[in-house]
Amino acid sequence: MAETAEQVHARVLDAAGSGHLPMPPQGGWDVFPWTVVDGQIVPRQLPPPADEAPRWGESPDKPCGLCANGADPERIVWEDEHWTLSHPGGPSGLPVVLMLEPREHLDFGQLDDDLASEYGRITNRLVRIIEALPNIGRCHTMRIGDGGAHMHIWFLGRTARLSTVLGSPTTEWDDIIPPGPEDVWREDLRAIATKLANWGGDARA
Numbered sequence: 001m002a003e004t005a006e007q008v009h010a011r012v013l014d015a016a017g018s019g020h021l022p023m024p025p026q027g028g029w030d031v032f033p034w035t036v037v038d039g040q041i042v043p044r045q046l047p048p049p050a051d052e053a054p055r056w057g058e059s060p061d062k063p064c065g066l067c068a069n070g071a072d073p074e075r076i077v078w079e080d081e082h083w084t085l086s087h088p089g090g091p092s093g094l095p096v097v098l099m100l101e102p103r104e105h106l107d108f109g110q111l112d113d114d115l116a117s118e119y120g121r122i123t124n125r126l127v128r129i130i131e132a133l134p135n136i137g138r139c140h141t142m143r144i145g146d147g148g149a150h151m152h153i154w155f156l157g158r159t160a161r162l163s164t165v166l167g168s169p170t171t172e173w174d175d176i177i178p179p180g181p182e183d184v185w186r187e188d189l190r191a192i193a194t195k196l197a198n199w200g201g202d203a204r205a
Contacts, residue, residue, distance in 0.1 A: 002095035002135040002188055003180055005161035015178040024175035057105060057149035066150050067105045073204075078193040080201030082118060085126075085193075087205075091185040093177030094170065096130055096139070096157030096192070107151050108143060121199070123153070129195045130157040133188055137161065140170055 003011075015021060026032050035044045057064030071079075075086040077098060085100050100122060102115065111119060123141060130139040137160035143153050158170050165173045186205065193203035 001184065002133055002157070002159065003184060004135050005159055008159050008162060008177065008180070011180070012177055021176050021178070024172060026172060026175065055145070055147060055149045064105055064148065064150050066101060066148075071101065071103075077189050077205045078196045078201055078203055082115060083122060083201070085122075085196070087189060091179040091182055093174040093179065094156055094158055094165075095136060095180060095185070096133070096155065096188060097174060098126070098155040098192070100126070100153045100155065102151055105150055107145065107149050111151075119153075122196075125196060125199060126155055126192070129192050130155060133157065133191065135160050142171075 012021065033043055034041050036042070054062055056062050057067065071084040071086055075089060076084055077087055078085040082103055083100060084103065085098055088097055088099070100119075102111070102119075104115075106115070127139045127141065130136055136157045138158055140156040140158065141153060142156070143151070145151075154171075156170055156174065158165050158173075165177075189205035190203070193205040197203040
């Protein structure tokens with residue numbers, strides 16, 4: 001069972017001490033939109049237009065790692081003939097972070113009707129399963145396709161009753177909040193995989 005809001009809050013206070021938690025890695029990204037000027041957080045200046053770099057899987061010098069190496073079996077939570085569901089490698093700030101990917105090298109807009117239907121059914125089931133876990137407030141799903149050309153969909157289950165861990169900043173809170181206990185995390189992964197396998201595929205968590 002995922003931690004309660006009180007448990008997460010206590011863990012954050014313990015990690016921060018009398019100060020603040022450290023800035024997450026996004027603060028150093030070129031695409032991070034904020035900077036500090038005279039003690040105020042302001043938007044960065046927008047640079048002039050430029051050609052976009054190819055994504056992973058779009059050029060010979062940036063091959064698709066998933067196609068070249070396959071999904072990491074240590075990270076797979078559930079799989080079937082066409083899809084893999086994996087975790088990022090360990091606990092993070094949110095209680096549930098998962099990624100759904102097709103085995104075939106396809107992006108959104110390239111799925112045939114059968115795969116698109118499968119994607120819709122799996123997504124619907126996953127959201128229902130994750131949101132039914134104790135202490136989960138809501139499951140966000142998102143696709144950000146600028147890094148890799150191989151379709152990958154994020155499922156983010158946030159802690160219930162943490163009043164500022166809401167909406168689009170939820171992804172940033174995942175990197176800010178210290179990771180939770182591994183045994184609790186693995187218990188939730190097993191529950192998700194087992195319930196999803198009731199409709200087919202194999203639980204691997």
